[in-house]
Amino acid sequence: MSPQLHSTDPDRLSRDALFSMLRNERRREVIIYLRDREEPVDLRELSEHIAAIENDCSPDEVTYKQRKRVQTALYQMHLPKLADRDIVAYDRRAGRVELADGADDCLAYLDAVSEPNPVSWWRRYLVVAAAVAVPVGLAAVGVTPFAAVPGLGYAVVASAAFVTVSVAQALDER
The missing domain is CATH 1.10.10 (Arc Repressor Mutant, subunit A)
Known part of the structure; x- marks a missing residue:
């Protein structure tokens, strides 16, 4: 109703x-x-x-x-x-x-x-940002095998991760 x-x-x-x-x-x-x-x-x-x-x-x-x-x-x-x-x-x-x-x-x-268990989307975005920042930081200081991945590779992975979380949030808020 x-x-x-x-x-x-x-x-x-x-x-x-x-x-x-x-x-x-x-x-x-x-x-x-x-x-x-x-x-x-x-x-x-x-x-x-x-x-x-x-x-x-x-x-x-x-x-x-x-x-x-x-x-x-x-x-x-x-x-x-x-x-x-x-x-x-x-x-x-x-x-x-x-x-x-x-x-x-x-x-x-x-x-x-009133939603009993509201989703904290900011936490999910923070987890994705950390999951991307750690390997990028390790690649920047030359740690193997992270340094072997090109910057474009990290950009594609980061973009895909943020798109996935954004789509999940959009579907959840419908």
């Missing part, structure tokens, strides 16, 4: 409203956490999860104060905003939260920008 830029459905969020909802990291984390749950979750569990992310620790290590700070913000501001836009269904009395039908639009954008 690809996100549409202009919605013809009056019940769907406009692109600006959607981006406004996704602008806040806590709201994004709420949507991502709920996406992986089939049942409604308790506000305390959700707050603990987000507090753990914000404090770079496990949910078991989250202090009462850290959890309460996140829970208060979710309860007073973020969940009501998400509920008003039909992104989450939020039962304030029971303290239960789950994704609503409007979350599909958000998920399309969140899935597009």
Whole structure:
């Protein structure tokens, strides 16, 4: 499902409203956490999860104060905003939260920008550059057998290596 830029459905969020909802990291984390749950979750569990992310620790290590700070913000501001836009269904009395039908639009954008293992292409280019520079350097100082290879040979190998990595990157980013 690809996100549409202009919605013809009056019940769907406009692109600006959607981006406004996704602008806040806590709201994004709420949507991502709920996406992986089939049942409604308790506000305390959700707050603990987000507090753990914000404090770079496990949910078991989250202090009462850290959890309460996140829970208060979710309860007073973020969940009501998400509920008003039909992104989450939020039962304030029971303290239960789950994704609503409007979350599909958000998920399309969140899935597009969240890649679990991004490729560090700069590292690959650096490896190719080092793999070419070492034999060229050894040839320059006259080390056998590197000195026997003509400069054109090294140029062809270097060009082929960089073209290969560039093509791999282009295919990966498609």
